[in-house]
Amino acid sequence: MADKSGLVDLTIWQLSTLLRKKEVSSKEVTEAYLERIEAVDPKVKAYITVTADQALRAAEEADKRIASGDHRPLTGVPIGLKDVLCTEGIPTTCASKILEHFVPPYDATVVARLKDEGAVFLGKLNMDEFAMGSSTENSAFFPTRNPWSLDRIPGGSSGGSGAAVAARIACAALGSDTGGSIRQPASHCGVVGMKPTYGRVSRYGLVAFASSLDQIGPMTRDVRDCAILLNSIAGFDPKDSTSYPGEVPDFTSALGKELNGMRIGVPKEYFGHGIEEGVESAIKRAISLLEENGAQIKEVSLPHTEYAVAAYYIIAPAEASSNLMRYDGVKYGLRATGYKNLLDMYKETRSQGFGPEVKRRIMLGTYSLSSGYYDAYYKKASQVRTIIRDDFLKAFSECDCLITPVAPTPPFKIGEKVDDPLQMYLSDIFTIPVNLAGLPGISIPCALTEDGLPVGVQFIAPPFREDTLIHVGSTYEGLRGPVAPWPEL
Amino acid sequence: MKISREEVLHVAELARLKFSNEEIDLFSRQLNDILVYIEKLNELDTEAVxxxxxxxxxxxxxxxxxxxxxxxxxxxxxxxxxxEGSQFVVPRII
Structure with a gap:
């Protein structure tokens, strides 16, 4: 291929076609990405670790494989991984000082599956420490910048993944989503991001934050890429006891179909107060476009939406406080120096190793699980979780999927909300209920605001109906047309 | 206040975390704000749920x-x- 600079603009499916036809080699593509990372990443700061040597070796392997006639959709395609996914022999930091020098002795199941397809890993992407945050400002190392406006946050916690895809320093990426951590940065970075149904993708090797809510998912340039990447990572895994044993359909077969009377619910509680005008009008335009093209739009109600954030901020920190007790300086990770005895070693290690937001959530979770408070907090929140899930299931008796905003505002300025944790938590109001109910949700670029900032639209489907999201998402994407050229940088 | 300074110190002990005096004050305030917000859940009757x-x-x-x-x-x-050998070494406890 004569002009290598255009390679980084291609989607997975475009690149895959060229690779299969041997019009370009994986080595050429990988080199193009590594060059662009060197040129652009100092501005965006999406990567914690770039694995150039390993990537080039994997690319050569992929080229051999393609030459032998063994080509799969991701063979030779350069992908970035959120630094919460264990990668054998490659540091996995969770953007935390406590895991700064941790090199996992095994691969997460999703990593093993992508390797098996011959994907090329470019490196590990920045995030909020232990995936706790909505802006990537909680990384212990550095904040990532939004490629559309470098003084703004890329969203979080998978901010490095969102920024890398938008900045074209990864063809696609994996993120993880506990309360919106894939969909919100996808919205803020103008890319597609899906949180699959809880159980659809194995969590083995995903560093645990809140085990009943965490889910790994794709972040891509378009919906077709999302379907391709989901095909590769989805499916039963005996190493994850909550993994779903049912069939995995070919998600690409849901692409590009007519809407044909699809019933799309508009939950009235997701509109109105607290949502910025530019966001609301963009979502309303998306709704009209779908209606004009064959969808049946129905107003529905999710009456307990306003309780979701409160329930989440009991459940997620409670699970986190329990999961993070493992960081004690004994088996792996940081061990502080200068301690007096065993108890002091635990305290010094954890106090030096964790950042403020992680400590805040450990404290909140420890408090709500402590003796005498369990019924008032954790049990109460788990009951409210049932009510929120029932709201969704009732809505799905009247419609095939829901359409909502992803975030109430476009990406805000770096530093704007760091001093007010509660305000930061409230920005996840439209994504958190989906995790509590264990549903699949997708964020798709919808518009740019007057200031040129991306706004995403969210579709939510019943459990294990990711195919519905791919169907409505790809059709919407086609009707919408291109939003804007990728940011120059 | 939903949570007192003493309770914050107790929870820190349970969570195996150490804080400076300033951090304890800041955390007391922030945790209090969050817990006040979470009170909202009590508006719902969940007795039979x-x-x-x-x-x-x-x-x-x-x-x-x-x-x-x-x-x-x-x-x-x-x-x-x-x-040491095939074992993790920790500080002496007895």
Missing amino acids: PATTHAHELKNRFRDDASSPSLSPEKALENAPEK
């Missing part, structure tokens, strides 16, 4: 008690801050 601990009704899944490949002791110890 079962708790959801997992989003799907998955049953416990058991496997046969048979050995299968796992990490070797060497690999499992690779990241140990301090080790």
Whole structure:
């Protein structure tokens, strides 16, 4: 291929076609990405670790494989991984000082599956420490910048993944989503991001934050890429006891179909107060476009939406406080120096190793699980979780999927909300209920605001109906047309 | 206040965390704000509602008690801050 600079603009499916036809080699593509990372990443700061040597070796392997006639959709395609996914022999930091020098002795199941397809890993992407945050400002190392406006946050916690895809320093990426951590940065970075149904993708090797809510998912340039990447990572895994044993359909077969009377619910509680005008009008335009093209739009109600954030901020920190007790300086990770005895070693290690937001959530979770408070907090929140899930299931008796905003505002300025944790938590109001109910949700670029900032639209489907999201998402994407050229940088 | 300074100190002890005086003050204030917000849940009557601990009704899944490949002791110890032979070394406790 004569002009290598255009390679980084291609989607997975475009690149895959060229690779299969041997019009370009994986080595050429990988080199193009590594060059662009060197040129652009100092501005965006999406990567914690770039694995150039390993990537080039994997690319050569992929080229051999393609030459032998063994080509799969991701063979030779350069992908970035959120630094919460264990990668054998490659540091996995969770953007935390406590895991700064941790090199996992095994691969997460999703990593093993992508390797098996011959994907090329470019490196590990920045995030909020232990995936706790909505802006990537909680990384212990550095904040990532939004490629559309470098003084703004890329969203979080998978901010490095969102920024890398938008900045074209990864063809696609994996993120993880506990309360919106894939969909919100996808919205803020103008890319597609899906949180699959809880159980659809194995969590083995995903560093645990809140085990009943965490889910790994794709972040891509378009919906077709999302379907391709989901095909590769989805499916039963005996190493994850909550993994779903049912069939995995070919998600690409849901692409590009007519809407044909699809019933799309508009939950009235997701509109109105607290949502910025530019966001609301963009979502309303998306709704009209779908209606004009064959969808049946129905107003529905999710009456307990306003309780979701409160329930989440009991459940997620409670699970986190329990999961993070493992960081004690004994088996792996940081061990502080200068301690007096065993108890002091635990305290010094954890106090030096964790950042403020992680400590805040450990404290909140420890408090709500402590003796005498369990019924008032954790049990109460788990009951409210049932009510929120029932709201969704009732809505799905009247419609095939829901359409909502992803975030109430476009990406805000770096530093704007760091001093007010509660305000930061409230920005996840439209994504958190989906995790509590264990549903699949997708964020798709919808518009740019007057200031040129991306706004995403969210579709939510019943459990294990990711195919519905791919169907409505790809059709919407086609009707919408291109939003804007990728940011120059 | 929903949570007193003394309670924050107690929770810090349970969570194996140490804080400076300034941090304790800041955390007391921030945790209090969050707990006040969470009070909202008490508006709902949940007396007869079962708790959801997992989003799907998955049953416990058991496997046969048979050995299968796992990490070797060497690999499992690779990241140990301090080790001796095939063991993790911790400060003396007795």
